[in-house]
Structure formats: structure tokens, C-alpha cells
Amino acid sequence: MATIEIQSVECVPASDGVEDEEISSQTHPNNQYSSKPHLLLSSAIAPTSVHELLECPVCTNFMYPPIHQCHNGHTLCSTCKTRVHNRCPTCRQELGDIRCLALEKVAESLELPCRYYSLGCPEIFPYYSKLKHEAICNFRPYSCPYAGSECIVTGDIPHLVAHLRDDHKVDMHTGFTFNHRYVKSNPREVENATWMLTVFNCFGQYFCLHFEAFQLGMAPVYMAFLRFMGDEVEAHNYSYSLEVGANGRKLTWEGTPRSIRDSHRKVRDSHDGLIIQRNMALFFSGGDKKELKLRVTGRIWKEQQNIDAAGACVPNISI
Numbered sequence: 001m002a003t004i005e006i007q008s009v010e011c012v013p014a015s016d017g018v019e020d021e022e023i024s025s026q027t028h029p030n031n032q033y034s035s036k037p038h039l040l041l042s043s044a045i046a047p048t049s050v051h052e053l054l055e056c057p058v059c060t061n062f063m064y065p066p067i068h069q070c071h072n073g074h075t076l077c078s079t080c081k082t083r084v085h086n087r088c089p090t091c092r093q094e095l096g097d098i099r100c101l102a103l104e105k106v107a108e109s110l111e112l113p114c115r116y117y118s119l120g121c122p123e124i125f126p127y128y129s130k131l132k133h134e135a136i137c138n139f140r141p142y143s144c145p146y147a148g149s150e151c152i153v154t155g156d157i158p159h160l161v162a163h164l165r166d167d168h169k170v171d172m173h174t175g176f177t178f179n180h181r182y183v184k185s186n187p188r189e190v191e192n193a194t195w196m197l198t199v200f201n202c203f204g205q206y207f208c209l210h211f212e213a214f215q216l217g218m219a220p221v222y223m224a225f226l227r228f229m230g231d232e233v234e235a236h237n238y239s240y241s242l243e244v245g246a247n248g249r250k251l252t253w254e255g256t257p258r259s260i261r262d263s264h265r266k267v268r269d270s271h272d273g274l275i276i277q278r279n280m281a282l283f284f285s286g287g288d289k290k291e292l293k294l295r296v297t298g299r300i301w302k303e304q305q306n307i308d309a310a311g312a313c314v315p316n317i318s319i
């Protein structure tokens with residue numbers, strides 16, 4: 001690699017620095033985590049210019065085959081091509097259906113840093129395997145863990161904690177024990193699934209406690225479970241217990257919190273939490289069974305081998 005003469009690529013817009021300037025000044029809302037490819041290694045070619053060529057001038061994302069060009073050589077990604085109604089966005093000429101094979105070949109010879117390098121990922125990849133890695137990169141932003149809405153917010157954990165508090169008005173608690181009452185006046189309406197989310201801050205980490213009603217097969221149930229705001233490996237350092245009961249009966253659950261990389265629905269559908277049948281929930285609620293009044297208590301603890309890191313916060317594990 002690294003011997004390509006960029007000047008010989010036909011679809012390069014010739015010496016139109018002004019135009020490039022205009023294009024790159026279009027800010028792109030989703031570009032918060034896009035690559036700033038200054039880390040290119042082991043290449044004799046001027047990295048920035050090649051990278052600029054591979055940036056779609058319309059959406060500013062990197063282009064992957066098929067890369068298109070107009071008759072004047074202006075390039076365009078395949079996603080944008082479907083949106084511009086056969087007009088080159090740069091020169092307004094008819095676009096036609098021309099592949100820019102030379103640029104695709106140039107791309108093949110490149111190595112680029114992971115697009116999340118600014119979030120800490122040190123990896124470098126051949127251009128065409130970069131996307132595959134980025135889909136599973138440990139440094140990729142997390143999705144908003146709020147359930148029951150199609151929230152598209154992503155970011156790191158501090159960003160999402162602030163987002164949950166400010167935008168979803170989620171209750172925030174400090175501490176590793178909890179004692180929550182869930183009250184619902186119309187417990188027959190499981191179909192209108194209710195979601196409740198509380199965020200706990202302990203051990204320097206954040207946890208999402210979910211409580212919700214849904215239909216499990218034919219049976220209406222309630223379910224409570226915990227998710228860890230971080231990756232799966234770290235989630236395994238923690239355990240939690242949940243307990244619900246009344247009148248001399250109780251149900252308990254002990255488990256490992258799931259990472260918020262696993263969607264709320266995925267955790268729910270794998271039944272990885274405390275599941276309470278509605279009849280039992282109404283029994284626990286006491287009274288005339290017209291109202292749901294569940295008291296859920298629980299604890300989060302750090303596993304023993306990491307007791308030093310957890311410091312004084314580690315609760316007594318034996319009950």
C-alpha cells in the first residue's frame with residue numbers, strides 16, 4: 001500500500017479548494033463521534049487529503065462502495081445518491097450512474113483509526129473492516145436506557161445520566177439499598193404497559209432499576225430488574241437482590257445486573273429479573289385487590305474479590 005498517486009484518480013475534484021472549504025463547513029448534527037483521521041500510521045501518502053476525498057461532501061460520513069461520481073468527477077456516497085434526485089449536489093449537473101472505482105480502490109489500501117478513537121479506542125483498521133469493528137467497539141457510545149420510548153440519544157455514561165435526569169425526569173438516588181413502593185390504581189390494564197425507571201448511584205457507578213407491567217404469554221406480570229450503566233465485563237463485578245412480599249410471603253431474586261448494552265426489551269424477554277404474577281402482586285398489595293401497592297426492596301453490592309476497590313460501601317453479603 002501507500003504508493004498510490006492521488007493525483008491520478010480521475011474523480012478527484014480538481015483544485016477546488018474553495019469548494020472543499022464550503023463543504024466542510026456544513027456542520028452535521030450526528031457527527032459528534034465521527035473520525036478525525038489524524039492518526040493514520042504507516043502510510044507515505046498525505047493522509048488528510050485521502051481522507052477528505054473519502055468523506056462524502058454531502059453528509060460528511062466516510063464513503064463505502066459503491067462510491068458514485070457525476071460527469072464532472074464530484075463524488076457522493078450511495079446513501080446521499082438516493083436522496084439528491086439525480087442532481088450532483090456540487091455542480092447541479094445530472095448525476096447519472098457512474099461508479100468511482102478508483103476511489104474505492106484507494107480506500108481499500110487505507111488504514112484508519114476507529115471512529116471512537118476520541119472516546120479512547122486505540123485500534124486501527126483497514127478501511128473496509130472498520131465498520132464491522134465500530135459496531136462492536138467497546139468505546140462506542142451507549143444508547144439511552146430509558147424504556148418505553150424510542151429515544152435516540154447516545155453518549156457516554158455521564159452524558160446519559162444527565163440526559164435521564166433532565167429530559168426523562170428520572171428519579172436519581174444515591175446508595176446501594178432501596179425501598180420502593182409502586183402504586184397503580186388500575187392494575188387490570190397491563191396492556192398499557194407501564195415503565196418505571198430509577199437510577200442509583202453507588203460504588204462510583206450508575207444502575208438502572210426497571211419496573212414494568214407486561215403480558216407474559218397469557219399471564220399479566222410485573223417485573224423488576226437492574227441494568228448496569230457500563231459494559232458487560234464491568235457489570236459482572238456487581239450483584240443485586242430484589243425482594244417483594246406481604247402477609248408472611250415473599251419473593252426474592254438475586255442476580256447480576258445486565259449491561260445497558262443489552263436493550264431493556266432483551267433483558268425483559270429473557271426474564272432476567274424478579275417476575276411477579278399479577279395475582280400474587282395483588283395479594284401482596286393487600287386491601288380489595290383493586291389497587292396495586294408493591295413494596296420492592298433491594299440491594300446492590302460489589303463482588304468480594306473487589307472489596308478493596310469498593311471501600312466502605314460494601315454491605316454485609318450474608319443475610
Ligand SMILES: [Zn+2]
Pocket residue numbers: 056057058059060061076077078079080081
Ligand atoms: Zn453522503
Ligand SMILES: [Zn+2]
Pocket residue numbers: 070071072073074088089090091092093
Ligand atoms: Zn458534479
Ligand SMILES: [Zn+2]
Pocket residue numbers: 114115116117121122123133134137138139
Ligand atoms: Zn474502536
Ligand SMILES: [Zn+2]
Pocket residue numbers: 144145146151152153163167168
Ligand atoms: Zn433518552
